[in-house]
Amino acid sequence: MPEFKPKTVFTPKTVYVTYIAASPEKVWQALTDPAFTRQYFAGFNVDVEPRTGGAFFLRYPDGRVHISGKVVDWSPPRRFACTWLVEGVENFGELPECLVTYEIEPAGGSVRLTMTESHSWDVPPAILAGGQSGWPAILSSLKSVLETGKPLGIDMKPPEGFVDAVKRAVSAKPWRREAGD
């Protein structure tokens, strides 16, 4: 399948690996089917056009968009990558989009799922902390859903200093300087 190449260069910043007793197809379904994501992904419904270059959304239960993006790689059941732009939250929409990549590999009777969050600018640690606290909760719950049928009721809160760091970044827009403007 041809890869859709975004113009932006993304650098991996946060990686989370988990091993799940399930088939690669089942893990793929858990990542791309709203009947699964609404259980483990803070209630969000994934809405994805199943092709490289297609549209990608995470929607609130009422249908409003929380995350929008483009599918950069749709290679079932091995690799799913899409860009993320946070919408519907004050300020966040002005942050540059990031890239989220899921890799699914067979690993001795189970599956290794690797999530990589990549960014196009020098993201401050206080903003990276958002993903670093969120991904373990989301992916721990995904694993529980696939292995036990029951998600974890984790209370997802942004880490201390996260919202302020986003406001500072949106006001200073350091990614413009990095791009040479």
Add this chain to the structure above:
Amino acid sequence: MNDSAGSKPKFVYVTYIRTTAEKLWRALIEPEFTRQYWAGTWQESDWKPGSSWQIMIPDGRVADAGEIIEFEPHKRLALTWRNEFKPELKAEGFSRLTYELEQQGDMVKLTLTHEAPTPESKFLDAVSSGWPAILSSLKSLLETGESLEATRKWPKGM
């Protein structure tokens, strides 16, 4: 996730497990649990601060050894840790491992922090790839009663 902001890098891994802090604490230290999810190994220690600690390989070798630093049941365990079976890793000296357990409703947030013994550490690379498999298997064991197959036995030839 590797965080190399300080002079000695560290590996931090967080997982949430539907269990109690008491049960998870036992699973982290008691041989009947660790044998199932931690490559057939078990730990030997009397678990008092200052006491020695080691991980035993089923063939009788010692995998890793160190000393207990903090032992606060159901909450926090810290120890020093040096690899004992690979000379190039042993030469790096002692790393430091901390487990922190926090009960949140019907689950426990487990945070593991492994600080490298040296600024450039092959040891840290090795444990960074090992911990996600071991802790994923521990979560499966406590939530489903079965560990992940690939983590049940010491790898042949290692």
